[in-house]
Amino acid sequence: xxxxxxxxxxxxxxxxxxxxxxxxxxxxxxxxxxxxxxxxxxxxxxxxxxxxxxxxxxxxxxxxxxxxxxxxxxxxxxxxxxxxxxxxxxxxxxxxxxxxxxxxxxxxxxxxxxxxxxxxxxxxxxxxxxxxxxxxxxx
Numbered sequence: 098x099x100x101x102x103x104x105x106x107x108x109x110x111x112x113x114x115x116x117x118x119x120x121x122x123x124x125x126x127x128x129x130x131x132x133x134x135x136x137x138x139x140x141x142x143x144x145x146x147x148x149x150x151x152x153x154x155x156x157x158x159x160x161x162x163x164x165x166x167x168x169x170x171x172x173x174x175x176x177x178x179x180x181x182x183x184x185x186x187x188x189x190x191x192x193x194x195x196x197x198x199x200x201x202x203x204x205x206x207x208x209x210x211x212x213x214x215x216x217x218x219x220x221x222x223x224x225x226x227x228x229x230x231x232x233x234x235x236x
Contacts (some may be wrong), residue, residue, distance in 0.1 A: 141170040145177050148184075156185040175201040179211055182218075191218040202234075209235045 145163035148163035164181035168174055178201040185194035198215035201208055 107108075115127075120221065137170050140166040141174055141177070143176070144170070145222055148177070148180055152180065152184050155187075156189050160184045173204045175204045175211070179208070179214070180203070182211070182214055186214065187216060189221075191221050194218045195222075 103224040118190075119120035121129065139196040144163045144167035148160040148167065151157075152160040161181055161184045164177045164184065167180070171177070178197045182194045183193075184199065185197065195215055195218045198211045198218065201211040202215065205211070212231050212235035216228040216235065219231060
């Protein structure tokens with residue numbers, strides 16, 4: 098509905114009334130919306146890659162900040178959640194990491210890496226039965 102209103106306002110401002118002009122303007126609006134969304138997705142992926150590079154260098158706090166940016170742009174970005182979880186694990190922030198694993202497995206229940214890493218964190222917290230259950234979900 099929002100795009101329809103925007104297209105209607107653009108049409109009204111330009112005074113176009115013929116069908117071809119209206120369709121052209123509608124396509125322009127759709128293309129602009131698509132390009133904006135694609136640009137945001139590209140930014141999120143860029144933040145993920147930059148975070149991965151920092152994580153590989155052991156700069157986990159800086160990596161987490163970039164993963165946060167990726168997740169802010171794309172909240173269901175389970176890959177960024179997984180990478181942030183791993184960085185948190187390296188910092189021995191197991192409770193925070195497990196919270197991210199829980200989010201990632203809600204978004205993608207068959208994401209075996211998250212289940213495996215969740216088990217790893219639970220094991221370090223001494224929650225062995227929960228860890229075993231997570232490992233079983235990973236297989």
